[in-house]
Amino acid sequence: MDFATPHPEFAGRQRLLDGIDAALxxxxxxxxxxxxxxxxxxxxxxxxxxxxxxxHAPVHGHYARRxxxxxxxxxxxxxxxxxxxxxxxPLHDHDGLWCVEGVWQGSLEITPYQMLERDGERxxxxxxxxxxxxxxxxxxxxxxxxxxxxxxxxxxxxxxxxHVYQRVMERSHVFQPIxxxxxxxxxxxxxxxxxx
Numbered sequence: 001m002d003f004a005t006p007h008p009e010f011a012g013r014q015r016l017l018d019g020i021d022a023a024l025x026x027x028x029x030x031x032x033x034x035x036x037x038x039x040x041x042x043x044x045x046x047x048x049x050x051x052x053x054x055x056h057a058p059v060h061g062h063y064a065r066r067x068x069x070x071x072x073x074x075x076x077x078x079x080x081x082x083x084x085x086x087x088x089x090p091l092h093d094h095d096g097l098w099c100v101e102g103v104w105q106g107s108l109e110i111t112p113y114q115m116l117e118r119d120g121e122r123x124x125x126x127x128x129x130x131x132x133x134x135x136x137x138x139x140x141x142x143x144x145x146x147x148x149x150x151x152x153x154x155x156x157x158x159x160x161x162x163h164v165y166q167r168v169m170e171r172s173h174v175f176q177p178i179x180x181x182x183x184x185x186x187x188x189x190x191x192x193x194x195x196x
Contacts, residue, residue, distance in 0.1 A: 007067065007068055007069045007070065008052035008054060008068055009052070010049075010050055010051055010052040010068070011048065011049065011050040012043075012046060012048040012049030012050060013049070013068075013069070015043070015046065015048060015049055016039070016043045016049055016078075017069065017071070019039035019042070019043065020036055020039055020071075020074075020076065020078075020164060021071070021073070021074060022035075022039075023035030023036045023038070023039050024036070024074050024076070029098060029142060030142065032098075033098050033100060033140045033142055034140070036100045036140070036164050037100045037102075037138045037139070037140050040100055040102040040138045040162060040164060041102060041136065041137070041138045043102075043162075044102050044103070044104055044135065044136050044138070044162075045136055051068070051080055051104060051160065051162070052068060052080075054066060054196070055068070055080040055082055055160055056082070056158070056160070057082065058082050058083070058084035058087070058158050059082065059084070059195050060084070062087065063081055063082060063083045063084070063087045063088070063089070063150075063152075064081060064082040064195040065079055065081055065192065065193070065194050065195055066079065066080045066081075066082070066194060066195055066196075067079055067168075067194050068080050068162075070168060075166075075167040075168070076164055076165060076166060076167060077164075077165045077167060077168045077169065078162060078163070078164050078165075079162070079163045079165065079169075079194075080104070080160060080161070080162050080163075081160070081161045081162075081163060082158060082159075082160055083106070083108065083150075083151075083152035083158060083159040083160070083161070084152065084158055085152060085154055085155050085156055085157065085158070086151075086152060086153070086154075086155065087151070087152050088109075088149060088150055088151030088152065089149050089150050089151070090149065090174045090175065090176065091113055091125065091147060091148070091149050091174070091175040091176075091185060092147070092148070092149070092172045092173060092174045092175065093143075093146045093147050093172060093173045093175075094141055094143070094146045094165070094169060094172065095169055095170075095171055095172055095173065096143050096146070097143070097146075097165050097166040097167060097169055098140065098141060098142045098143065098146075098165075098166045099140065099141045099146075099163055099164065099165050099166070099169075100138060100139070100140045100163070100164045101133075101138060101139055101140070101141075101150075101161055101162070101163045101164075102136075102137065102138035102139075102161060102162050102163075103133040103134060103135050103136065103137050103138070103159065103160075103161050104135065104160040104161060104162050105135055105158070105159060105160040106135065106152060106154060106157050106158060106159030106160065107132055107133060107134045107135065107152075107153075107154065107159060108132075108133045108150050108151065108152055108153075108159050108161060109130055109131070109132060109133075109149075109150070109151045109152075109153050110130070110131045110132075110133050110139065110148060110149070110150055111127050111128070111130045111131070111148060111149045111151075112127075112128040112131070112145070112147065112148045113125040113126065113127050113128065113147040113148060113149070114126050114128060114145075114147070115144070115147060116183075119184075121186060121187055122178065122184050122185070122186060123175055123184065123185045123186075123187055124183050124184050124185070125147065125175065125183060125185060126183060133161075147175070169192060170191065170192055171189055171190060171191050171192055172189075172190055172192055173187050173188065173189055173190070174187070174188050174189075174190050175187055175188075176188065
């Protein structure tokens with residue numbers, strides 16, 4: 001995406017931005033994230049807020065990431081993700097950023113992970129209970145609890161989620177299982193791109 005180009009306009013965009021901007025006035029990180037989560041839950045239910053048409057188009061081979069807004073004042077970024085049937089993420093972190101995620105359409109399986117230990121560049125994780133995020137639900141991640149996977153388990157329908165990041169998330173650490181060591185993972189840094 002060319003960042004010189006304005007982000008897509010969409011119905012009710014300013015209502016969403018005003019709510020997030022107000023939430024960022026909270027005194028601490030936990031309060032801020034809780035307020036942003038409430039704003040996102042309300043926005044999903046608000047018929048006056050309609051995401052831009054581009055977010056309804058899946059991308060073959062991977063979930064789509066589209067930045068629909070970046071705040072020049074507060075630095076946060078809003079990413080709409082489009083999940084084709086069966087698409088998901090590997091185990092990953094958010095590069096130390098808090099994030100609020102809401103399901104706008106469809107449903108997602110979200111599995112949080114707890115890091116149990118680190119041995120050099122090997123990490124041991126344990127999955128927590130899988131959560132089913134349906135339309136209108138939202139959750140948040142605050143480091144150091146920032147490890148999870150997301151997946152659209154529907155075999156036919158797309159899912160759309162909206163993610164509000166503390167600032168632009170340009171990279172993420174992905175954790176790949178090490179076959180010979182149960183629950184141990186190797187970490188790799190990945191640059192994150194955007195889809196048109």
